[in-house]
Amino acid sequence: MNALLLYLVLLKATLTSFSGMTSLPIVRQELVVERKILTDRQLNTAVAAGRVSPGPNGLYLVSVGYMAAGASGACAGWCALITPAFLIIGLLRMLGTAVNHPRMETVVRAVTLASAGLILATSISLARDAITSWATALIAITSFFLLIRFKLDPLWIMLGAGIVGLALALI
């Protein structure tokens, strides 16, 4: 895929999201469902790669970009990730403290809640690829429980899951 086109597609996803992972539904819609450039397996792998690294949550776009178009795609993914950040400078100059206006806050809240519904819908398709046995189902449920109950850093969850996967292969 052309890196410029990929950048624009990923930019569309980042410009319509309000945190790192909320771009996932649009990325899937564009690259998996409509253009068929990636599979759900690749998108799952990209999210996993993005979470084993330190740094901002949306870094999975670098991985998505690499899988879609190699090194130039990774660059496009990173550019799409950072571009919206600079919009804040315009907001800073125009709005200043007016950003705390109640209507602005309710718009962001509503979009965030809609993103939650979209991510939930996306996760069903991703789960079909990720959960292939009782062991992987157990890993997914345990990960969710550990995150909710103990608020562990996702990095430890990923590392723990990797160790369990390794152990299962050795048995």
Added chain:
Amino acid sequence: MVPIRLADLVKIFLRAGNLTFGGGDPTVALLHHELVEKRPAITPQQYATCFALARVTPGTNVLAFSAAAAYLMRGWIGAILAVTAGSLPSAFIVLLATKLAVSDHQHLLLQSTIQAIIAAVIGLIAFTVVQMVRPRWNAGERIHVVLIVALSFAAAALGLLPPIAILGLAALYGAFVKL
């Protein structure tokens, strides 16, 4: 306020952006320590404005916050350097992890490890949804939460509307209904 050199600015964002795990919150907390308490390079009011604006800026909040805080300190060049320093090294780590994950010569052990990590991602995605909904899950807002999340989910799962249209409708709902 204490003026900051570009080299120091890069060092601060390099460290805060790439040595913290767990998303943007630890990074923003570390930047508060570095920029407001230790130096200070920006005022607590400026920090609060950057924080509030980052929440309503599309994309990754912590990058928007970094751009705003650095812009206040050193203008456009500061913003560009801060965002680059805060994300590029981690992007290379992600790239290396991806190359390893998609290698054609994967050993069976590596395949099993990756499959397990991918399964954990599903748990992580479900947790992300809970985190997004939980702050609004109170008696006054619950009905709106259920309505927006359920309708968005149904519209996306049934393929009735593209995600961007769903987000647009949610924004309209937020503009006219008090949440």
